[in-house]
Amino acid sequence: MDLKSKIRNIKDFPKEGINFKDITTVLKDKEAFRYLINQMAEKLRDKEVDIIVGPEARGFLIGAPLAYELGAGFVPVRKPGKLPAETVSVEYELEYGTDKLEMHRDAIKPGQKVVVVDDLLATGGTVHSTVKLIEELGGEVVAISFFIELEFLNGRELLKDYEVNSIVKF
Secondary structure: OOOHHHOEEEEOOOOOOOEEEEOHHHHOOHHHHHHHHHHHHHOOHHHOOOEEEEEOOHHHHHHHHHHHHHOOEEEEEEOOOOOOOOEEEEEEEEOOEEEEEEEEOOOOOOOOEEEEEEEEEOOOHHHHHHHHHHHHOOOEEEEEEEEEEOHHHOHHHHOOOOOEEEEEEO
């Protein structure tokens, strides 16, 4: 199945000059969505994954069904103030300013094998920060998986110490 052809491109969203990759067209197509999850799972079956971690919000949409398919748990990474229990946090640089991500302190146990999953690899900043949280809690990041990779933004370079998988590349 050609997943690339099912991704809707929205010109100048959320701002001028951006060609937004809209994955809702894949998510609503039951065959395409199942195919995507199966393709991502095949790249991870030999990893003995304990936990899938997905950053807010589209990492939830792909990470949770992938965790189910692999028989793993799922852990959300959220923006500040969204998680009810004690958290660990990391601040990271954006193009203009900084942002912050949080995870429950008890989400990852030392030695657990973890895969980070998100919809899109652009610059890699969000996922790199997520990896820092996992490692702070003692988790072992065994792979990082994306639906889409924007190769021209070189996000893979920031994640070069890890196995990085992507299904569709632009």
